[in-house]
Amino acid sequence: MDYPISLALVDFLPVTAMAIGVVLLIPYARHPAVATGGALIVLGGALKAVWKLIVALDGPDLVWLSESQFFLLGTGYTLMAWALLAIGPGRRPPPWAFAGFALLGAAAAIAVRDTWPMLIVTTVSATLVGIRLLLLARRAGATRAVYLFGFTLFGTYTMGFLGSRPEQTLTLQWIEESLNTLTWSAFALGVWTLARTTVRQEDRRSP
Known part of the structure; x- marks a missing residue:
């Protein structure tokens, strides 16, 4: 479909919210894989937004920009999932299981x-x-x-459902972009709230 420039520019809003959430999550998690995984996720979203903007400006259809997001998002989320499961008390998940899952998906x-x-x-x-x-x-x-994190999960799955519809009308595209922006804004606000609550608890425990 033809993307209007306004719609293409709006696609950068969820990427920005996503980046803010990742930046806030890094000091909270204190795990290097969160930074690496978050950078891949943001890069994947940014490349998709750039692809839409190029198409909206009647530029070439650089398919690799659009399709690369799946490899970046898959790898980034897998790294972040392993890192978040590794923090805190309890048994650490084996890194080879997550690496193997991502590599298997890429190979397939x-x-x-x-x-x-x-x-x-x-x-x-x-x-x-x-x-x-x-x-x-x-x-x-x-x-x-x-x-907020519950809404992020709801928005993510709803976006997947809407994105799988065969007829992507302009109205539906606007709905998807609006929901995507709300979803990642909720993610960023949720991380900020969690980090702030954790800092307050640590301050109370300190002498």
Whole structure:
């Protein structure tokens, strides 16, 4: 379909919100894989937004910009899921299991010459990230963050449902972009709320 420039520019809003959330999550998690995974996720979203803008400006259809997001998002979410599950008390998940899951998805995508295997990797890993953050917020007593992360999960799955519809009308595209912006804004606000609540708890415990 033809993307209006206004719609293409709006696509940078959720990427910006996503980046803010990742920046806030890095000092909270204190795990290097969060920074690496978050950078890949933001890069994947940014490349898709750039692709839309190029198309809206009647430029060439650089398919690799659009399709690369699946490999970046899948890898990024898998890294972030492993990192978030590794923080805090409890048994550490084996890194080889997460690496193998991402590599298997990438190999399958290359073998079938389609991106759907990496879409599965992205969906599973993004779900783990969302649930883990929700549980961390619940453990910290950050009730508002629990609801925000719950909305992030709801928005993510709703976006997947809307994006899979065969007829992507302009109205539907605007609905999707608006929901995507709200979803990642909720993510950023949820991370900020969780981090602030954790800092306050640490301050109370300190002498």
